[in-house]
Amino acid sequence: MLSCGRTGNVEDFNIEIYAPKYAAGFSIVGAEGKQSTILKVKNPWQGANDVETKLFIARGGEKAPEGFIGQVLNGDAKRVVCMSSTHIAMLDAVGAVETVVGVSGIDFISNQYIVENKKSIADVGYDGNMNFELLVAQEPDIILLFGVNGACAMESKLEELGIPYAYVGEYVEENPLGKTEWLIALSEIVGCREQGIVYFSEIPQRYEHLKSLAAATTSQSPKVMINTPYADSWFMASSTSYVARLIADAGGDYIYKKNTSSHSLPIDMEEAAILTTSADVWINVGNVTTLEDLCNQFPKFANMPCVKKGEVYNCDKRRAVGGGNDYWESGVVNPDIVLRDLIKIFHPELESDKEFVYYRKVE
Numbered sequence: 001m002l003s004c005g006r007t008g009n010v011e012d013f014n015i016e017i018y019a020p021k022y023a024a025g026f027s028i029v030g031a032e033g034k035q036s037t038i039l040k041v042k043n044p045w046q047g048a049n050d051v052e053t054k055l056f057i058a059r060g061g062e063k064a065p066e067g068f069i070g071q072v073l074n075g076d077a078k079r080v081v082c083m084s085s086t087h088i089a090m091l092d093a094v095g096a097v098e099t100v101v102g103v104s105g106i107d108f109i110s111n112q113y114i115v116e117n118k119k120s121i122a123d124v125g126y127d128g129n130m131n132f133e134l135l136v137a138q139e140p141d142i143i144l145l146f147g148v149n150g151a152c153a154m155e156s157k158l159e160e161l162g163i164p165y166a167y168v169g170e171y172v173e174e175n176p177l178g179k180t181e182w183l184i185a186l187s188e189i190v191g192c193r194e195q196g197i198v199y200f201s202e203i204p205q206r207y208e209h210l211k212s213l214a215a216a217t218t219s220q221s222p223k224v225m226i227n228t229p230y231a232d233s234w235f236m237a238s239s240t241s242y243v244a245r246l247i248a249d250a251g252g253d254y255i256y257k258k259n260t261s262s263h264s265l266p267i268d269m270e271e272a273a274i275l276t277t278s279a280d281v282w283i284n285v286g287n288v289t290t291l292e293d294l295c296n297q298f299p300k301f302a303n304m305p306c307v308k309k310g311e312v313y314n315c316d317k318r319r320a321v322g323g324g325n326d327y328w329e330s331g332v333v334n335p336d337i338v339l340r341d342l343i344k345i346f347h348p349e350l351e352s353d354k355e356f357v358y359y360r361k362v363e
Contacts, residue, residue, distance in 0.1 A: 022178040025169040035059035043167025045147030055166045071164040076191025077141040085329040090183035093198035096190045107322030112168035176335035206336040214251035219255040233266035250342035317360040
């Protein structure tokens, strides 16, 4: 949504308010003597190249500056619609979950506040099947969007309705701490940046401490296989991806190193079988609930060494009643806890006194 009656110039907004240390996809800038800020978001979806979106957060009666092209939010957002459950987890982390008035797929959300307030929070649908009438009825200040392989299809309709939006691109961040740092972008939108900074500041310390413990162990790094087939394709993450980084930081050896691209790539079942044969541990096994279930679904893998030894783990310990997985929700704002779970899997002697939070052993 563009603003009329602009004052000042967009070049004035050159003061660094917040420059992320770990995230590559956002920054916050301001101008001398101005209360307003601009949230800049860079390449917020997979495959984006030189894409930048901007959100002007107008405060103190200030208008968007001359030359500004982007969305305008009038004041701190008090009513927010989240199109991803991860956005909810971030707002909850900074004490702003009560700003959420609409979500996408409410039955798949784990967040306790959302679960307890289903009657007052609208399920507005999802990209391609949106209930715009219900969306408008929530009188949202802003919609938090995400793109998959391009801009969200909702953009033009939201502009027609005069509802501002902002992209949240945490899912394309490769650094686990970079994903989490996006909560500061959301805290800026709802007017609690300092709370966001304080919350985030302690996470890298805990994460790096755990990482150093794993690095110092004398036990051998286990070879780690990931995933199961999805729609007849077995996708393997890039060697520089979020999951590969977590595995390495936890003292594991990600088994598929030849994918050096910026996204996951499919492999065939034969190659998957060869990789799994060499694996010491198999994690993130989709909708598998038991070893028997795994063997029934994928009989070719029943006699794999890691399966026979029971070294199979899934990240679904915290599943919502409707089927949503809190690993993909609050796990993003708790990378240190996810890392601790993985250390417990790869080097159990280091975290033997801790209980799993997001992972569980498949038995």
